[in-house]
Amino acid sequence: MNNKITVIVLCLCCCSCASKVPFKKDRPFIYLTNNSKFFLLPAEDIENPIDNGQYISAYWQGMAFFFLVSVKADKAGIEMSLVNEMGAPMGELSYRDGLVSFSSPVFPQSLKPEYIVADFQLCFYRASALRQALEDCGLSFENTENGRRILRGETPIIEIDIEKGKNTVRLVNHLRKYSYTMEGIFE
Numbered sequence: 001m002n003n004k005i006t007v008i009v010l011c012l013c014c015c016s017c018a019s020k021v022p023f024k025k026d027r028p029f030i031y032l033t034n035n036s037k038f039f040l041l042p043a044e045d046i047e048n049p050i051d052n053g054q055y056i057s058a059y060w061q062g063m064a065f066f067f068l069v070s071v072k073a074d075k076a077g078i079e080m081s082l083v084n085e086m087g088a089p090m091g092e093l094s095y096r097d098g099l100v101s102f103s104s105p106v107f108p109q110s111l112k113p114e115y116i117v118a119d120f121q122l123c124f125y126r127a128s129a130l131r132q133a134l135e136d137c138g139l140s141f142e143n144t145e146n147g148r149r150i151l152r153g154e155t156p157i158i159e160i161d162i163e164k165g166k167n168t169v170r171l172v173n174h175l176r177k178y179s180y181t182m183e184g185i186f187e
Contacts, residue, residue, distance in 0.1 A: 028100050028114045033152055033175060036137040040114060041121050043095065045129035049074040054184035060177070071184070073124065078117060093117070122150065123160055123169050123182075162186070 029039045050073045058065040067090055070081040077096035082104075084090055091104030095117045102113035122130065127148070131141040134150060139157070142149045147169075150158040157175040162168075167186055172179040 027098050028117070030112065030114045030118045032118070032134075032137065032139060032150065033157060036139050036152070038118060038133060038137050038139075040095070040098075040100070040117055041125055041129050041133055042098070043073075043077045044075045045121075045125045046073055046075060047124055047126050048186075050124065050184075050186065052184050054182045056180055056182055058178065058180035069182075073120070078120060080116075119171055119173075119180075122148065122158060123162075123171060124186075 027039045029037050032038045050071050052071060054069045054071055056065075056067050056069055058067075066085055068083050068085070070083075072079045077094065079096075080091075080093040082090040082093070084106075090106045091102060093102045093113050093116060094100070100113050100117055102111070102116075104111075127141065127143055130148075134141045138152075140151045142151060147160040147162040149156045149160070152175075157173065159172045159174070161170045163170075168181060168183050169186060170179065170181045
């Protein structure tokens with residue numbers, strides 16, 4: 001009788017445990033390539049907390065975009081507020097508890113905010129966590145003298161240059177043909 005009670009109590013304890021991180025299949029993801037499903041990393045994998053303003057210059061399909069972003073990123077999550085150069089609101093992004101939300105009066109609803117979070121993670125999350133996540137989706141991660149590279153085979157698909165002395169981070173996505181430069185304090 002005592003053994004049955006012990007087994008029941010153990011089963012109840014195991015079944016009632018709550019997990020802080022959703023199962024991988026439930027986590028948001030993006031496609032870094034047409035076949036490479038990159039699951040967003042948990043907020044705990046950030047390398048160093050960030051709480052500052054950044055000036056962003058982005059280039060896509062021959063067009064240039066400039067805006068300011070207030071970023072608060074730490075082990076609890078990522079919060080971003082975007083404004084244009086005149087100070088008009090452009091959007092709010094949040095990544096907390098494995099959920100991404102984005103609202104914007106300017107950007108099209110077809111914009112997937114998970115891509116913004118993924119690019120941010122590629123720039124500012126721990127190399128060991130990125131390396132594992134990228135290997136899981138068939139890509140490789142490489143630290144370089146000035147930053148990071150994500151490769152498909154021997155071909156770089158994303159290059160990130162980090163110039164800490166100039167407080168500049170530049171991401172170039174060769175595959176999707178866009179780039180942006182972030183200027184702020186990243187140390």
